[in-house]
Amino acid sequence: MTSDSAETTPLRDSSETARWQDYFQLMKPRVMSLVVFTGLTGLLAARAPIHPVLAAIAVLCIAVGAGASGALNMWYDADIDQKMRRTRGRPVPAGKIKGEEAASLGVVLSLLSVMFLGFAVNWLAAGLLAFTIVFYAVVYTMWLKRWTAQNIVIGGLAGALPPAIGWAAATGSAPLNAWLMVAIIFFWTPPHFWALSLYVTTDYAKAGVPMLPVVKGARETRKQILLYSLILFPICLSPVLTGLGGPIYLAVSGLGGLVFLLLAWRVFASKAGDAADPRVADRALYDVTEDEKAAGAKAARNLFAFSILYLFALFAALLGEAVTGVRPLELLK
Amino acid sequence: MNQPVETDAAQQAAKKARDGRNLALALGLVAFVVLVFVVTLVRLGGNVAKPHI
Numbered sequence: 109m110t111s112d113s114a115e116t117t118p119l120r121d122s123s124e125t126a127r128w129q130d131y132f133q134l135m136k137p138r139v140m141s142l143v144v145f146t147g148l149t150g151l152l153a154a155r156a157p158i159h160p161v162l163a164a165i166a167v168l169c170i171a172v173g174a175g176a177s178g179a180l181n182m183w184y185d186a187d188i189d190q191k192m193r194r195t196r197g198r199p200v201p202a203g204k205i206k207g208e209e210a211a212s213l214g215v216v217l218s219l220l221s222v223m224f225l226g227f228a229v230n231w232l233a234a235g236l237l238a239f240t241i242v243f244y245a246v247v248y249t250m251w252l253k254r255w256t257a258q259n260i261v262i263g264g265l266a267g268a269l270p271p272a273i274g275w276a277a278a279t280g281s282a283p284l285n286a287w288l289m290v291a292i293i294f295f296w297t298p299p300h301f302w303a304l305s306l307y308v309t310t311d312y313a314k315a316g317v318p319m320l321p322v323v324k325g326a327r328e329t330r331k332q333i334l335l336y337s338l339i340l341f342p343i344c345l346s347p348v349l350t351g352l353g354g355p356i357y358l359a360v361s362g363l364g365g366l367v368f369l370l371l372a373w374r375v376f377a378s379k380a381g382d383a384a385d386p387r388v389a390d391r392a393l394y395d396v397t398e399d400e401k402a403a404g405a406k407a408a409r410n411l412f413a414f415s416i417l418y419l420f421a422l423f424a425a426l427l428g429e430a431v432t433g434v435r436p437l438e439l440l441k
Numbered sequence: 442m443n444q445p446v447e448t449d450a451a452q453q454a455a456k457k458a459r460d461g462r463n464l465a466l467a468l469g470l471v472a473f474v475v476l477v478f479v480v481t482l483v484r485l486g487g488n489v490a491k492p493h494i
Contacts, residue, residue: 124455128465161483165476228480 130199134182134210135175135217142419143174143270149423150274150289152430153352158278162229166277169225170270172217173237177266180214180245183207185253191315194308214245225277233277240269254316257323264297265290271423285352289426291343296419298336299372302329303412306381307405326381333411337372341365344422351438357425358437364418371411380408 147170151163158166182189182200186207189195199205218241226234248263256262271289276282305312305319306329312319321329344361347353353361429436 125451125458126462127458128461131462131465159483161479165480168476224476228484 126199126204130204131213133199134179134205134213136178136181137175139178139267140171140174143267144171145420145427146289146293146423147171147270147274149427149430150271150286151278152274153271153285153289153426154275154278155430156279163278165228166225166233166274169221169229169234170237170273170277173221173225173241174270176214176217176221177241177244178214179210179217180241181249183210183214184245184249186210188254188315188317192308192311194311218245229277230280232280232282233273236269236273236276236282240266240273243269255318257318257320259318260301261298264294264301267297268293285347285350288343288347288350288352289423292340292347292422293419295336295340295343296415299333299340299368300412300415300419302333302336303375303408303415305329306375306408309381321381326379329381330376330378334372334376337369341369347426348437349440351436353426354429354434354436356429356434357422360421360425364421367414368411368418371407371414374407375411378407380405 144167148167151158151166182198185195186198186200189198190201195201200207200210218238222234222238222241225237244263244266248259248266252259252263268290271293272282272286275286275289302320305321306326309319309321309326313322320332344365345358347361348358428434
């Protein structure tokens with residue numbers, strides 16, 4: 109191509125300059141790391157013999173499946189992501205990767221991860237992974253997210269299932285203890301996301317996403333956060349009744365749960381979300397002005413930050429006990 | 442005068458990005474082949490080592 113023709117050539121297709129890192133970003137690596145962690149915990153907490161290679165394959169397939177559903181989500185939600193500061197820089201809305209490419213990547217990786225998990229490990233785990241991907245990409249992304257304020261409550265099931273997939277990979281079954289881990293993440297999700305949404309309300313409103321604070325208001329959201337936190341506390345303690353969690357888990361879930369409740373109460377008693385500042389989402393987590401502190405933004409941020417630590421600590425305790433062979437408590441027996 | 446220089450830079454960037462994508466894809470495919478091979482060994486290993494008589 110001569111330089112003359114290059115001058116008259118239309119703008120280069122953006123996808124031609126996309127780097128492999130942009131494709132990796134499509135897979136939501138931060139979400140993927142959480143999914144890998146909880147999936148691995150489920151796999152090891154089952155305390156069943158599994159070949160290490162197959163265990164690694166199972167975790168890899170869970171990670172790729174999560175990444176695939178992330179890519180499908182980014183394809184479908186590009187219009188919403190474009191309008192929100194937090195998501196504007198994602199590869200599709202930023203114009204780095206075409207939507208169709210993201211969708212193709214998502215479909216191919218979904219099929220690959222499910223089929224490989226099925227052939228290499230077992231079909232119960234593969235079926236659960238397939239359900240998770242479809243639930244996240246279709247039920248949550250295409251339907252719930254734009255339709256109901258309960259979007260993240262019901263949609264949270266997709267993010268909650270990896271421990272059950274891990275457990276199923278190790279044992280070929282999914283008993284009560286596997287579903288207890290699912291329940292912990294399921295009931296943790298609403299207070300976690302609603303705490304975040306309390307200080308990025310304007311962003312969601314601008315994008316037309318019916319998050320609870322947008323639809324029902326901040327007051328109702330603060331009440332719902334407290335209610336879900338009250339439900340979460342006994343659910344997090346229940347693994348010590350059923351032979352899943354040991355003494356370390358009991359300490360972590362008990363103390364952490366009390367702190368979680370305290371922070372949820374502070375959000376409830378605050379005015380978080382009442383005076384949402386459209387500039388807030390641009391700033392760091394604790395870059396809060398005096399006015400916002402008064403409005404309770406800090407209370408919501410504290411709960412959001414602690415919720416991540418709490419979930420990590422709960423699963424780290426289960427993982428640590430399983431790896432070190434700490435005997436689980438069975439207080440019901 | 443600036444336009445062709447800018448275009449060259451864009452072409453170089455596109456080539457670098459394409460090479461990176463191709464390399465990532467190649468590594469991914471090789472990794473997949475290795476994984477299938479290892480899984481086959483693991484899954485068949487026990488049965489092959491102890492054939493039924």
